[in-house]
Amino acid sequence: MIKTVDLHKSFIIEGQPEPLHVLKGVNEHIEKGEVVSIIGPSGGGKSTFLRCLNLLEVPEKGQIFFEGVDITAKGIDIDVHRQKMGMVFQHFNVFPHLSVAENITLAPVLTKKKTQAEADEMAKELLARVGLLDKWSEHPGRLSGGQKQRLAIVRALAMEPDVMLFDEPTSALDPEMVGEVLDVIKDLVKSGMTCVIVTHEMGFCREVSDRVLFMDGGNIAEEGTPEQVFNHPQNPRTAEFLSKVLY
């Protein structure tokens, strides 16, 4: 479903003579229906890799194939492909000037995927699924962090994406709200959605992932089933990272 070939990305940092080389030739293939978690130390390139997948960051070298199409090719209308890739951010990024319902229906209606009535119908269904139906006409300012993130998830789902990208979806949440968001993601995983999840929630990662990628130093240092990566890490850096992380 998503395949990256020799992905390179650097950031120019003001005041630094050398650009920071964040991704150093990442090759990865994510299959349809797979749940892939990405773990690793800060600065290892996890988020950058995820953000490259829908071209929020444009890699300077390498290719990304999404459903067989090279989306890094010139002349590609990336908007069309992004409509099939949902993304959930660490800081929710819900639209504060729109109501909960409008947050969900805006994109499907604007991209002409649905009429307003169809979108409303779907929004009702999605909000009921995550227990937010009573917030229909509220503005996001009145929601808690966990509620905002659940809203952000169903906002992405309203576009009926083929894959969901999660960028540390619980890192900005108060501890007591982490569970409610993880439950929504677990439900999504059960429904068979292809998911790529950057996370620091190791217990959750172990539970839901088909495959775990350990990213360090701009590349995938180790990958395997949760059992392999967590219990029998081959790479000493993986072992060291896991020994420092509490879960």
Add this chain to the structure above:
Amino acid sequence: MSFFSNIVKIMSKYWRVFLIRGVGYTLALTSITVFFGAILGIFICLARMSKSKVLNSIALNLGEIVRGTPMLLQLYVFYLGLPRLFPGIPTFVSVSIGFILNSACYVSEVFRSGIQAVDKGQTEAARSLGLSGKQTMTKIVLPQAIKNILPALGNEFITITKDTSLASTFFVGEVMTSYLIVKGNTFLTMECLFIVAVIYYVMTLILNRVVGRMERRMRTSD
């Protein structure tokens, strides 16, 4: 107390000149300037923020010229220049265009800071849903930016109300022109100035209240 009795006399004879004609022209000129200035300002701001180097440098230079030269001089240029290009153009129109361009350049900077104050995550979220850059701007960024800039835009409205007095140089008919007319007829300079000062003060006071109320309403809708 001949000062105040003179004012009463002036007002009883010339109140139409001050309050109908003068205030009418001032409000018309101000509204036209703010309305079209804001629209033109959005375009200048978008040009300033666009990736195109040509648009970018046009907007940048225009802004610097307008902010680096006196407004009165700019008004002269339009007052004298436009009739050469379009013979028969009314003075009110050419002076208005001068005001609009001036205001647009100031407002474009206000817009720019308002847009930049909108969290980058909003754009990323909108684009990740598959919205185009244009849709993201009009549906997500601008509505939030307008809330940020409303106070500054209100202040611009009030500043322009006072700045329109410069149009009296060309006898456009706003409040300061009324002063010139009535002073010319009565030779009571200080009395006329006092009347005009009160009129401007009351106008800006009311505008201040209106802007304040709008701001509060915007804030509660969050």
